[in-house]
Amino acid sequence: MPIYMLKDEVYDFPPVNQATEDGLLAIGGDLSPERLLIAYSQGVFPWYGEDEPILWWSPESRMVMRPSDMKVTKSLWKTIESNKFSCSFDADFENVIRACTSNEDIIHAYCELHELGFAHSVETYIENDLIGGLYGVSVGKVFCGESMFGDKADASKVAFYYLCEFLKRNGFELIDAQQETSELKRLGAAPVPRKDFIKTLKNLTKENSLVGNWGDGSAEWKRLVINR
Secondary structure: OOOEEEOOOOOOOOOHHHOOOOOEEEEEOOOOHHHHHHHHHOOOEEOOOOOOOOEEEOOOEEEEEOHHHOOOOHHHHHHHHHOOOEEEEOOOHHHHHHHHOOOHHHHHHHHHHHHOOOEEEEEEEEOOEEEEEEEEEEEOOEEEEEEEEEOOOOHHHHHHHHHHHHHHHOOOOEEEEEOOOHHHHHHOOEEEEHHHHHHHHHHHOOOOEEEOOOOOOOOEEEOOOOOO
16 A cells, blocks of 8 residues: 655645554655644654654554553652652753654654643653653643653653643543553553544544643643644
8 A cells, every 4th residue: 555645735644544554654744733733633643763754653553541540560659759759841841852852853843832832741850850751742631642761760650650640630531652562551551443542532632622831830721723
């Protein structure tokens, strides 16, 4: 099956069931905020190397979890209770994403999406040193996780714990963890068929989005309107 080539002036994606066996759906286009938000709302995400064209994916098996399903081991809970790490939201987005990727196009695009209030980060510190965190995109009642890092043991897991707590308090219903990894499985994520994921996603992304800075209390629930 030929891979769909995106056009710069057209933001819509082909149906996700047209993806290849490994999940590749389309090539090209750009990383504009409009295209990224449409992609996430349709179960599509970009993933590519610096020397590659933009590749868009929608795997047949999708790794997801509800925020309340996070598994906290005794050792992780001990770390959380020790207050060894402090955490914040949306306080240092650029440095978090730079710790996760060196792709400057990705960094620029998601920093722009962060400025618009749709991309968010969780930071983990020891004193004033950033030693872990994660970032992703919020659409409706779904948080689409992109990447996480940790320079110290449990640093990324602590960030993920506080993300789940925040999402639970604010009525989010799903975390899209994209692809299956052993660490995500240990944290409570599980694979579901793409068709089931898309059905759930369609309903949850119709809900208002919590737009703005998640750390300073200025975020507001707004209907997501994308000019195509």
